[in-house]
Amino acid sequence: MKNVKCARCIICGQEYEAAADITLCSCGGVLDIIYDYEYIAAQVNRATLAANRDFTMWRYRSFLPIRENSPAPPLRVGWSPLYSSARLAEIIGVKYLFIKDDGQNPTSSLKDRASAVAVVKARETGANTVACASTGNAASSLAGNAAAAGLSSVIFVPSRAPAGKLAQLLIFGAKVFSVEGSYEDSFRLSAQAIEKYGWYNRNAAINPYLMEGKKTVSMEIAEQLGWEVPDYVAVSVGDGCTIAGVWKGFKDLRAAGLIYRLPRLISVQARGCCPINRATKTGRPLEPMAENTIADSIAVGRPRNPDKAIKAIKESGGITVEVSDEEILQAMALLGRKCGVFGEPAGVAGTAGLMKAAKEGLIPKDARIVSIVTGNGLKDTASAMKTAGQPMRIEPDISQLEKLLDNM
Amino acid sequence: MKNVKCARCIICGQEYEAAADITLCSCGGVLDIIYDYEYIAAQVNRATLAANRDFTMWRYRSFLPIRENSPAPPLRVGWSPLYSSARLAEIIGVKYLFIKDDGQNPTSSLKDRASAVAVVKARETGANTVACASTGNAASSLAGNAAAAGLSSVIFVPSRAPAGKLAQLLIFGAKVFSVEGSYEDSFRLSAQAIEKYGWYNRNAAINPYLMEGKKTVSMEIAEQLGWEVPDYVAVSVGDGCTIAGVWKGFKDLRAAGLIYRLPRLISVQARGCCPINRATKTGRPLEPMAENTIADSIAVGRPRNPDKAIKAIKESGGITVEVSDEEILQAMALLGRKCGVFGEPAGVAGTAGLMKAAKEGLIPKDARIVSIVTGNGLKDTASAMKTAGQPMRIEPDISQLEKLLDNM
Numbered sequence: 001m002k003n004v005k006c007a008r009c010i011i012c013g014q015e016y017e018a019a020a021d022i023t024l025c026s027c028g029g030v031l032d033i034i035y036d037y038e039y040i041a042a043q044v045n046r047a048t049l050a051a052n053r054d055f056t057m058w059r060y061r062s063f064l065p066i067r068e069n070s071p072a073p074p075l076r077v078g079w080s081p082l083y084s085s086a087r088l089a090e091i092i093g094v095k096y097l098f099i100k101d102d103g104q105n106p107t108s109s110l111k112d113r114a115s116a117v118a119v120v121k122a123r124e125t126g127a128n129t130v131a132c133a134s135t136g137n138a139a140s141s142l143a144g145n146a147a148a149a150g151l152s153s154v155i156f157v158p159s160r161a162p163a164g165k166l167a168q169l170l171i172f173g174a175k176v177f178s179v180e181g182s183y184e185d186s187f188r189l190s191a192q193a194i195e196k197y198g199w200y201n202r203n204a205a206i207n208p209y210l211m212e213g214k215k216t217v218s219m220e221i222a223e224q225l226g227w228e229v230p231d232y233v234a235v236s237v238g239d240g241c242t243i244a245g246v247w248k249g250f251k252d253l254r255a256a257g258l259i260y261r262l263p264r265l266i267s268v269q270a271r272g273c274c275p276i277n278r279a280t281k282t283g284r285p286l287e288p289m290a291e292n293t294i295a296d297s298i299a300v301g302r303p304r305n306p307d308k309a310i311k312a313i314k315e316s317g318g319i320t321v322e323v324s325d326e327e328i329l330q331a332m333a334l335l336g337r338k339c340g341v342f343g344e345p346a347g348v349a350g351t352a353g354l355m356k357a358a359k360e361g362l363i364p365k366d367a368r369i370v371s372i373v374t375g376n377g378l379k380d381t382a383s384a385m386k387t388a389g390q391p392m393r394i395e396p397d398i399s400q401l402e403k404l405l406d407n408m
Numbered sequence: 409m410k411n412v413k414c415a416r417c418i419i420c421g422q423e424y425e426a427a428a429d430i431t432l433c434s435c436g437g438v439l440d441i442i443y444d445y446e447y448i449a450a451q452v453n454r455a456t457l458a459a460n461r462d463f464t465m466w467r468y469r470s471f472l473p474i475r476e477n478s479p480a481p482p483l484r485v486g487w488s489p490l491y492s493s494a495r496l497a498e499i500i501g502v503k504y505l506f507i508k509d510d511g512q513n514p515t516s517s518l519k520d521r522a523s524a525v526a527v528v529k530a531r532e533t534g535a536n537t538v539a540c541a542s543t544g545n546a547a548s549s550l551a552g553n554a555a556a557a558g559l560s561s562v563i564f565v566p567s568r569a570p571a572g573k574l575a576q577l578l579i580f581g582a583k584v585f586s587v588e589g590s591y592e593d594s595f596r597l598s599a600q601a602i603e604k605y606g607w608y609n610r611n612a613a614i615n616p617y618l619m620e621g622k623k624t625v626s627m628e629i630a631e632q633l634g635w636e637v638p639d640y641v642a643v644s645v646g647d648g649c650t651i652a653g654v655w656k657g658f659k660d661l662r663a664a665g666l667i668y669r670l671p672r673l674i675s676v677q678a679r680g681c682c683p684i685n686r687a688t689k690t691g692r693p694l695e696p697m698a699e700n701t702i703a704d705s706i707a708v709g710r711p712r713n714p715d716k717a718i719k720a721i722k723e724s725g726g727i728t729v730e731v732s733d734e735e736i737l738q739a740m741a742l743l744g745r746k747c748g749v750f751g752e753p754a755g756v757a758g759t760a761g762l763m764k765a766a767k768e769g770l771i772p773k774d775a776r777i778v779s780i781v782t783g784n785g786l787k788d789t790a791s792a793m794k795t796a797g798q799p800m801r802i803e804p805d806i807s808q809l810e811k812l813l814d815n816m
Contacts, residue, residue: 055463074798075748076512077491087558104484106748108786150495150749156800167789170796171744175816176810178799185804192539197813220661336579340514340556378516378786381575384695388578391565391586396593398600401585405605408583 004065005282007031012305018065020124023206030305032207032292033065033396037255037378045260047062047318049223055079057216063252066120073119074148075106078216082370088338092358096368098230099351100221101341103376107137107144107168108373109297109347110217110242114204115141118292119149122200128152128242132202133183133190136161137297137375141203142173153201156190158183160296166271168379182291184302204241211245218249221234221370222259223281229259231367232319234266234357235347236374238298240309241274243267246372248314263370265318266363267309268353270328273299280310290371297346297375319362323355328352329387332377350374412473413438413447415616418715424681426473428532435488437508438713439616441473453580454666454794463487465521465624471660474528481527484558486624490632490778496746500766504776505693507759508629508637508751511773511784515545515552515576515773517705517755518625518650518782523614525621527557530608536560540610541591541598541761544569545705545783550610563605564593564598568704569707576787590699597797612649613712619653626657629778630667637667639775640727642674644782646706648684648717651675655720664808671727671778674771675717676761678736685728688718702733702791705754713770729761729768736760736793740785750792752786758782 004175007016011029016022018033025031025316043061052059057078080102089097100344122130130146131154132138134145139155146153151173157166160180169176179186187203204210220228230251237243243265253362255257269277272292279286288302313320323331328345330354333340351371357363377384394400415424419437425431426441434458452470460467467485488510497505513520523546530538538554539562540546547563554561561582565574566589577584587594595611602609603691612618630637637658645651651673661667677685680700685718687694696710711717721728731739736753739760743749759779765771802808 038569053461053507067445074491077663081484081514083484083556101514104512104514106509110605123587143746144744144750146493147749159801166799167785167792167796170739170799171750171785171792172748173741176799177802177812179802179804181804189802189804189806189809193809196806196810246796325494333579333581336552337555337581340552340580342515342552342555342579343578366762376516376786377575377579377783384575384579388575391574391578391584393567394585394597396587396597398597398604401597401601402604404585 001036001065001066002173003062005034005036008034011373020121021368022208024202030307032308034111034209035210035252039169041256044256046227057213060216063219065209066115066117069119070124073116073118075112076109076133076147077105077116078092079220080104082221082307082337083341085339088334091334091338092288092355092360094358094367094369095366098370099339100217100372101333101369102348102372102374103343104215106140108376108379109137109141110142110214110372111137112145113213113216114138114210115145115202116209117209118142118200118202118390119145119151121209122151125198125200129154129199130202131155131190131194131199133186136279138202140168143169147172156186158186171382183300185302195290205239211248213307214242215244215249216245217372218255220249222253225393227259229261230263230362230370232266232369233270234354234369234371235348236265236295236298237276237280237309238300238303238346240303240306242374244308244312247316262316265313265316266353267313267318267320267356268326268350270295270298270349271322271324273301275301276303276309277322279306280313280320295328295345295349298349307333319357321357323349323352323356327356331355332384333387335373341373343373343375344375344380345374347377348374409473409475411443411470413442413444415745416442417706424767430616430812431609433512434754438722441616441620442658443660448545449484449664450740451460451665454635458718464485465524465621467591468624468627470559472525473617473626475532478528478532481553482523483520483553485520486526488512490629491747491749493747499742500763501773502552502766502771502777503774506778507743507747507749508625508780510625510780511751511755515549515690516784517548517549517789518622518780519545519626520553520757521621522546522721523553525617526550526608526610527553527559529617530559533608535608536609537562538610539563539598539602539607541594542738545789546610546612548576551577551582556578563757566594585785595712606747613647619649619656619716620649622653623657623660624779627655627661630658635667637669638671638676638778640771640777641671642676642758642762642779644703644706644754645675645677645717646708646754647686647711648714649784652720655724670724672804673721673724673725674761674765675728676758677730678703678706678757679730679732681709682730683709684711684714684717685730703753705752727764727765728801731757731760735764739763740792741795743781749781751781752788754785754787755781755783755785757773
């Protein structure tokens, strides 16, 4: 990998060769992939991208830690739509609002970006099986991307995962273990099994390559906005890897000379499970929390990788916001009604937080804001039905219809 | 519309001006939009498309019956991925197989293509409300596309529609009437209400413009294959509008000189509801059937627009295949395991029919085949669970895992 210098511990600074199967530093710290931005800048710039007709995340291949000869995996991941929404902006009380609908990925979540990289790295190590613990989307994206690439997958899910996500895993042919207990219990069991069986490890908190896949969402945002970097990017936060990836994407672009400034991050967590925001605000070490929220994909009471996330929020001069389940459901309905975008609870939490921050006057009125919707609402229709209302039952009789419409 | 000559009845040949709100011919026949292909050929060719960076269905705007100054609606519809799948081809016993995953549209089905056109035509008539009767996907796509464009939608669904589809409708803010009765009952009530309230009619069986949106799937297939037209295209058939649209797409491309030959269609219906295939085979007038299949989106016992479909299948020298629910579920699992594509039952019925046709020797071994997956499996996870299997429940204990893996 000519574009990668090494992997460096974000705690102690120890450097490692960027082998395909590295995980944590010997000190327990998370590794960060360090690039040669001069080399990257010689490979890619705004003009080469303008001429590039590969409208997937792999158009940013020069920024990705994969071998030059590694083929991109089969599924079409990335280049999700960025919608400008004047109507939602008006309701929220901001001037320029863009919705990045990452639920439009092959397995319907942003996690496809990380899993696509995992599949490439697994092949580089020669592994035939990839494994992870996940509340759902990391797992379903791994299962789908692995299946398309001809790899096996083993998934550990907490028993609370919603049916839509389990159906995906099973249809993609994953071996699925439903673990009685919390996300933490699933995570620990997966780590033991990966160690024992030599599977490729797709746990984003440990595998430093996955965040690198996620960063492509920011590269797309910048390019889709004609390289006009937004002032704020709002995103929901669970394990912390996604917001860290979002930040790295913008930083990488700046380091390679494609953009000249950086956005501020809006880190949104559920009020019932917000350990990263709490640690960011207090400056004290992270303390685990219970996992009390409808937004299951970000219900991570004991995040394994908070350091990069907290650093990213602080470095960006970011804002932390906590939202109630009610606020999440309200944002879900608004995104549906005003933008035609249907997100799952965790997927729309970022928008809910943005709404709250705007209402509280934390964001200048003329700011340009991007809100990332990280997962598709079809993954959890039961939650959607809590805010969607019910259809009106009717006999096939026009006079009944007239009466109902008159009363609406 | 400089590219459109008129609308012509496919039964009696009567011609009409192509006004935005035309429906059926006075004789009851369905209208077909007639184009000026010389004009179109002067606007678009392989080279102009190669230079076109609009990767949505609107790249084929020259072929679409919309006014020159009508803006494209907001959601990103079309340009869904076309995957080559050597592994699935081998299992099915054919040489070249491509899966067109149209579940990767904004509301997760091919119907977005028709609804996007409906939204444009509604705006052209000045209507603020669009309405339809639908077993689900036409409705959810209309609701989503209307919401994004700032229009209201009114939807009539049969009471059997699965939860995922209802959740979408309601989240998109549609007024939803759940009609006690069959699809036919919903259809009749919607027609009465549209007549009474002056809403824009998005019933594909009556509105001749909708099929024109659907035809873009074929244009994408041809372009994505480098203008090498496939030998066969397999697609599931319910109301008949989709297969008719698929056929028109290829015919339009040939008429404008972008391709030189046409594929043969594989028309796949559920064994429990196959009135179009039956009428095609027997040559007798269509007789309604019961709606007995898991594939709810193609469970149309009394299709309103069979004529175009039957004509398309015959003109193409096509094949008709009926599949059982079991065969549908088997195709669903295979697409998931071998391609990483998760389709709903009706969405994968085309692939199920292709498998059956290949097994029965109806397709030459060296044929190049495209199978269109018309809708995302997340829309109906309950059906998926019938074939997906169940996760293995486990305590967070490595020794339990070892035992389970040993027994697999």
